[in-house]
Amino acid sequence: MIRRQTNDKIPNFHQRSSLWSKCTTFRKLRQIHAYMVVNGFNTSKFNLRELIYVSALVIPSGISYAHEVFDHITQPDRFMWNTMLRGSAQSPNPANTVSLFTQMERRGIQPDRYTFPFVLKACTKLSWSILGCAVHGKITKHGFDENTFAKNTLIYFHANVGEIEIASALFDSSATKQVVAWSALTAGYARRGNLGMARKVFDEMPEKDLISWNVMITAYAKMRQMESAKALFTQVPNPDIVTWNAMIAGYVTSGMHTHALQMFDEMTRVGEQPDEVTMLTLVTACTNSGDLDIGEKIHRSVLSLGGGKLSILLGNALIDMYAKCGEIDKAFKIFNNMKEKVVTTWNSIIGGLAFHGSSEEAINVFKRMRKIKITPNEITFVGVLVACSHAGRVQEGQEYFNLMKKEYKIKPNIRHYGCMVDLFGRAGLLNEAFEFIDQMEIEPNDIIWRTLLGACRVHNHVELGKLANEKLLKLRKGESGDYVLLSNIYASQGEWSGAERLRKVMDDKGVRKEAASSLVDADERMLMRFLFDSKPQMEVDKFKTKVHMKSFDVK
Structure with a gap:
């Protein structure tokens, strides 16, 4: 998606009460929700709106909680529906957006100019061209086809699903080609991998804002064309955190970890404050390169930025980094110090312990997880089964395999x-x-x-x-x-x-045996690499990609 003009805002609660403005963690969210229920405030439209908004859009990975709350609201208003559509479209499961929209229509809730673009965003992420075209028809039917917000979203959708002719026609038919429309078409070409056309549109733009620069730089970075990305980066009048993050992420994706760290140093020298995305990207670079010394430096920077506290995503990433670099004790210390843990946090430490040879501890952590009623997922059981395998616990491994199928209804992969x-x-x-x-x-x-x-x-x-x-x-x-x-x-x-x-x-x-080789770093320490496909790291990557691309997102 793309940012809209300031005169076409989605209603947000920027003037929330001090109680809700401080609600930034799952723990606080649950506390406030419990207070609402106990004191009878759960019937207040204002508080319900705030609860849905915070859980769906403010709390990282809070959309599941938002769905649970939303399902128990008897008469959600249109703002709540739109908020849920928006949060679902931004979530790892955008298909939920379509399901919600279907329910909304079935209940007779009239959509407004903000409703359809969120559904289109989900269709874009899922590459559901047929459904997206049907949504296009509904936009026209309801008379929103000339709305700037809707039209720009349509341009972006059609360009991304391959209907570039339709996107170009919508662009050409715009009475006033705002910079956001140019950016939408540029982003569409870029996401389809057509950097030549993306650059052509970008160069033809009569006026470029920072979003336009970020769109093109991000496109080059995602395609690992870092020379072109750097050439544009040097021309940006006033790069923001998105610009810096795009460059750092591009270097990490390209395996140029030294360049990523140099970019971070340059970023701090010019006074740009790194955010969570920056630090997640750098932790990933250290994980991939096995550079523990730099990783510890980044860890200290993370703590200084967060006032000594770690978010769930950063905590998971650091656990993963230390485990893969062979420092399982430090990984375990971070795990124990994290006040909030989700299933991916438990998965990180169980997998790290299992592959580090601490099978007994990995199994004990799993038992703790079950004791406090944290529901394991398929990744959890991979770590547990590996621990049983390394410890020679055949019977126990068979029991956990059956437990996975019978109690948790997880189909083995x-x-x-x-x-x-x-x-x-x-x-x-x-x-x-x-x-x-x-x-x-x-x-x-x-x-x-x-x-x-x-x-x-x-x-x-x-x-x-x-x-x-x-x-x-x-x-x-x-x-x-x-x-x-x-x-x-x-x-x-x-x-x-x-x-x-x-x-x-x-x-x-003609089969030839390859010569054996080993990997030793400068300090003659073997770099420990895992076969474990870490779900937390996958979620971190998705989170980074989402925020790196926020130049395109609706705000």
């Missing part, structure tokens, strides 16, 4: 199955591992069979090793390492003819 195969394989229960694979509800992939093959190598099981290798070849996923593993299994059993035959097959197929 390929990673859960992989953990279970690894659990059996490490314990030497290779027949049980094979039987488990045979009973899987989804098709086993190459990782599953490679895990079994590795276990066969450790425990010198020739027959199952041959079977696993055959399955890999049928999947056309046979790699040099797989052949070498099976060859080593033959050799360990003295079956030299089998090993020779396998080597000949490798030669005939």
